Amino acid sequence: MKVNILRQQSPFSEPYWESFIYDGPEDNTVAGLLDYINYNDDIVNTDGEKTGRIAWECSCLQSVCGSCAMVINGRPSLACETFLRDLKGDEISIRPLSKFPVISDLVVDRASIFESLKASNAYIEEFVSEERGDHELQYASAKCLKCGLCLEVCPNYRKGRKFFGATFANDCYLIYLRSNVMSKDIRKEYVSHFGNACSKSLSCMDVCPAGIPLLSEIAAMNRSKR
Amino acid sequence: MREILVIGSGIAGMTAAIMCAEQGMHVTLVSPFPSERSQSVMAAGGINAVLKNNDQGDSVESHIEDTINGGCGIAGRDSVEGLCRGAEDIIGILEKCGAVFTRTPGGKIATRNFGGQSHKRTCYCGTSTGKQIVTALVMETRRFESQGLIERKLWHDFHSALIKDGVCYGALLYDEASRSLEPIYADAVIVATGGQNAIFGKTTGSTQCDGYTAGRLFMQGAELKNLEFIQYHPTTIETPQKRMLVSEAARGEGGRLFYINDGERIYFMEDKYGSRGNLMTRDVVSREIYEAGSQVYLDVSFLDSKLIDERLPEIKDICSKYIGLDISKEPVPVSPSVHFFMGGLAVHDDHQTNIRNLYAVGECASKYHGANRLGGNSLLAAIYSGATAAEAINKAETGEEIIRPDLKDYIDAEVSALEKSMASMSSFPVMYVRDMLAENMNRDLGIVRDEESLDQGIKEIDYYLSICDQIKYDSSVLPYFNYSLKGILVLARAVMTSAKERRESRGAHYRSDFPNADDNQAYSSIISYDDGKYNVRLDKENAYES
Ligand SMILES: Cc1cc2nc3c(=O)[nH]c(=O)nc-3n(C[C@H](O)[C@H](O)[C@H](O)COP(=O)(O)OP(=O)(O)OC[C@H]3O[C@@H](n4cnc5c(N)ncnc54)[C@H](O)[C@@H]3O)c2cc1C
Ligand code: FES
Numbered sequence: 001m002k003v004n005i006l007r008q009q010s011p012f013s014e015p016y017w018e019s020f021i022y023d024g025p026e027d028n029t030v031a032g033l034l035d036y037i038n039y040n041d042d043i044v045n046t047d048g049e050k051t052g053r054i055a056w057e058c059s060c061l062q063s064v065c066g067s068c069a070m071v072i073n074g075r076p077s078l079a080c081e082t083f084l085r086d087l088k089g090d091e092i093s094i095r096p097l098s099k100f101p102v103i104s105d106l107v108v109d110r111a112s113i114f115e116s117l118k119a120s121n122a123y124i125e126e127f128v129s130e131e132r133g134d135h136e137l138q139y140a141s142a143k144c145l146k147c148g149l150c151l152e153v154c155p156n157y158r159k160g161r162k163f164f165g166a167t168f169a170n171d172c173y174l175i176y177l178r179s180n181v182m183s184k185d186i187r188k189e190y191v192s193h194f195g196n197a198c199s200k201s202l203s204c205m206d207v208c209p210a211g212i213p214l215l216s217e218i219a220a221m222n223r224s225k226r
Numbered sequence: 227m228r229e230i231l232v233i234g235s236g237i238a239g240m241t242a243a244i245m246c247a248e249q250g251m252h253v254t255l256v257s258p259f260p261s262e263r264s265q266s267v268m269a270a271g272g273i274n275a276v277l278k279n280n281d282q283g284d285s286v287e288s289h290i291e292d293t294i295n296g297g298c299g300i301a302g303r304d305s306v307e308g309l310c311r312g313a314e315d316i317i318g319i320l321e322k323c324g325a326v327f328t329r330t331p332g333g334k335i336a337t338r339n340f341g342g343q344s345h346k347r348t349c350y351c352g353t354s355t356g357k358q359i360v361t362a363l364v365m366e367t368r369r370f371e372s373q374g375l376i377e378r379k380l381w382h383d384f385h386s387a388l389i390k391d392g393v394c395y396g397a398l399l400y401d402e403a404s405r406s407l408e409p410i411y412a413d414a415v416i417v418a419t420g421g422q423n424a425i426f427g428k429t430t431g432s433t434q435c436d437g438y439t440a441g442r443l444f445m446q447g448a449e450l451k452n453l454e455f456i457q458y459h460p461t462t463i464e465t466p467q468k469r470m471l472v473s474e475a476a477r478g479e480g481g482r483l484f485y486i487n488d489g490e491r492i493y494f495m496e497d498k499y500g501s502r503g504n505l506m507t508r509d510v511v512s513r514e515i516y517e518a519g520s521q522v523y524l525d526v527s528f529l530d531s532k533l534i535d536e537r538l539p540e541i542k543d544i545c546s547k548y549i550g551l552d553i554s555k556e557p558v559p560v561s562p563s564v565h566f567f568m569g570g571l572a573v574h575d576d577h578q579t580n581i582r583n584l585y586a587v588g589e590c591a592s593k594y595h596g597a598n599r600l601g602g603n604s605l606l607a608a609i610y611s612g613a614t615a616a617e618a619i620n621k622a623e624t625g626e627e628i629i630r631p632d633l634k635d636y637i638d639a640e641v642s643a644l645e646k647s648m649a650s651m652s653s654f655p656v657m658y659v660r661d662m663l664a665e666n667m668n669r670d671l672g673i674v675r676d677e678e679s680l681d682q683g684i685k686e687i688d689y690y691l692s693i694c695d696q697i698k699y700d701s702s703v704l705p706y707f708n709y710s711l712k713g714i715l716v717l718a719r720a721v722m723t724s725a726k727e728r729r730e731s732r733g734a735h736y737r738s739d740f741p742n743a744d745d746n747q748a749y750s751s752i753i754s755y756d757d758g759k760y761n762v763r764l765d766k767e768n769a770y771e772s
Binding site for chain 2: 031038041058061064123124171179
């Protein structure tokens with residue numbers, strides 16, 4: 001199987017495509033495939049040239065940490081839960097997320113996700129003494145991996161702009177319902193950095209590996225008139 | 227304002243940072259990646275605490291006894307008492323910062339059964355307790371970030387500590403962006419870098435926990451403790467990319483273990499240990515599975531499918547996604563795999579190491595679990611230890627100005643050693659050595675060990691150590707992987723040596739050549755390093771307990 005990877009040596013160098021042949025087990029994930037290619041003493045591309053190991057980020061290898069987010073055959077996905085058997089065609093293309101600066105190869109710097117949350121004082125500080133609203137939805141919301149897949153597909157999200165995207169809206173919802181002191185402020189932040197600009201393409205929900213029902217969160221936020 | 231450097235931003239590191247900031251200190255919180263990527267998010271099952279309003283007849287005393295007994299009598303009683311007595315407050319802290327605990331219909335925090343425990347005391351947040359706690363602590367950390375009291379430094383790795391005459395003054399960090407070493411000075415350094423997974427290759431946990439920091443600090447004079455006690459989790463499944471955990475919650479909810487003999491199911495744990503057999507401590511269950519000698523299955527398929535969907539959805543999801551098996555219809559083939567490290571940096575009750583102003587918290591420290599950890603006690607210990615270290619640092623404030631020694635020579639030497647290494651090239655891939663090490667560790671330090679396998683393991687690691695300094699820079703991986711190799715190898719050698727020196731069987735350390743426990747060895751082991759020499763002693767004087 002031919003694997004085409006968009007590579008980049010450093011944040012300042014030019015990206016280029018490099019191809020490899022994968023002859024490992026078929027019952028594997030893309031994470032397993034990257035490991036397999038990297039495992040050999042020498043890694044060689046399809047032109048027979050020795051090349052450097054492919055940099056990619058991983059931690060949990062079971063789709064709970066969001067490290068391995070990348071674009072696989074055009075779809076933003078987690079490498080550790082994307083099985084080769086589910087990919088169409090006999091070639092695979094893998095590239096880094098495009099909405100974040102590349103550090104090297106498939107590793108990107110997703111600091112912007114955290115910067116926008118910090119800029120809007122997104123924290124609970126003090127829990128409302130008794131839970132209100134939908135428990136299951138709050139539980140789902142707190143599972144957000146901050147992987148950035150939702151921002152990759154979002155037609156409105158661009159780093160450095162005022163629209164902070166689905167990761168932000170998700171946390172606003174959690175804070176809005178659980179915080180005794182930040183509810184009001186976070187709602188304002190939500191309106192100015194999400195509510196007014198989301199065009200509801202909702203492609204974010206299709207790619208969310210945690211299956212977070214953002215639409216329900218948006219509905220709850222829009223209903224609120226605090 | 228006092229400057230604190232926290233290295234590692236999982237649950238233990240964040241707790242330490244928050245508690246220091248709360249007491250007015252300024253914290254630099256270092257990790258290569260955000261907290262969302264730490265192993266802490268993987269904890270599924272829960273966190274132990276005896277809550278005052280529990281209706282199970284549970285008491286803090288029985289939590290203490292279960293923990294001491296689970297650890298086979300070698301954990302310090304005072305420390306365990308502190309941990310268990312502090313548990314309810316910890317749940318309170320987590321609640322206050324918004325963690326989404328599962329509740330009973332009456333609104334109380336729900337609890338479940340976990341292995342080795344006399345009562346149902348494991349509080350949980352659905353099936354993603356660690357993740358839910360991380361989300362809450364990330365927000366609380368952010369609150370102090372907004373106040374300028376916590377400053378996160380991402381893309382930074384620990385290189386070494388700045389130590390002179392037994393006192394720590396900060397650390398050298400490797401900055402992946404500028405690709406250079408950077409000294410950070412601090413009044414106290416708190417290490418929270420998690421377990422030693424990488425010496426075994428891929429474990430149930432995170433690939434980020436490599437043990438390097440503990441290994442390097444050991445080479446710099448910090449003592450390590452109880453390294454021979456490595457927890458094999460009894461129920462893991464084989465997937466294409468690693469062995470994955472099937473949480474103890476499955477057995478907590480009634481799951482049964484069996485193997486097949488002559489077409490008949492043998493419920494070996496129940497046969498041997500009675501009705502609570504499936505929930506024996508992990509060391510016992512793992513060894514029984516090992517001794518069963520044939521494929522063991524975990525069965526929950528007889529449970530009500532609604533209960534499975536409600537209480538075990540994560541397990542259902544993992545099995546369906548990674549091995550194509552529906553747990554509500556079929557039993558799951560399981561076997562034990564490396565999961566948790568009871569050993570780590572030796573710390574006093576205040577979590578200070580033998581080096582002044584150097585603290586260790588969370589899984590990288592060894593304190594509460596003795597020879598075997600109870601499920602649900604490590605999230606508790608991660609938070610308790612972080613809070614304890616912060617409180618101790620606050621109390622240790624003397625108002626005296628700390629006079630920093632001149633560390634320039636050390637820093638210059640390390641900077642030029644790294645630069646020199648990066649300018650050289652090697653055809654010997656660093657990752658290859660790491661893979662070989664993992665293979666050896668898994669082979670020679672399994673659930674059952676003996677002198678011969680341990681001697682073999684030591685010989686192999688000594689060989690890697692002998693070539694390690696000759697391996698020049700492997701440009702195909704990050705500089706961190708290059709400079710961390712030696713610390714990882716030294717740690718592995720220390721683990722092997724500790725296992726060799728404990729000539730008895732206790733908890734997770736089972737020696738086929740010494741199958742019984744020996745009262746004369748009922749103490750923690752301490753290992754120190756002196757220029758290539760590894761010295762092990764039993765802590766009979768309780769040097770690390772009050
Ligand atoms: C699958 C699984 C399930 C579990 N379930 C439970 C459970 O139900 N209950 C329970 O009590 N326990 C459970 N545990 C154990 C528990 O999750 C861990 O012991 C605990 O989370 C450890 O937290 P920590 O903060 O010490 O370390 P970690 O969360 O591992 O954090 C370590 C931090 O250090 C950083 N770091 C590592 N090396 C360096 C370096 N060189 N330089 C800078 N930073 C570095 C990492 O990036 C990370 O930020 C489970 C573990 C696993 C693997
Ligand atoms: S490695 Fe954690 S989500 Fe893939």
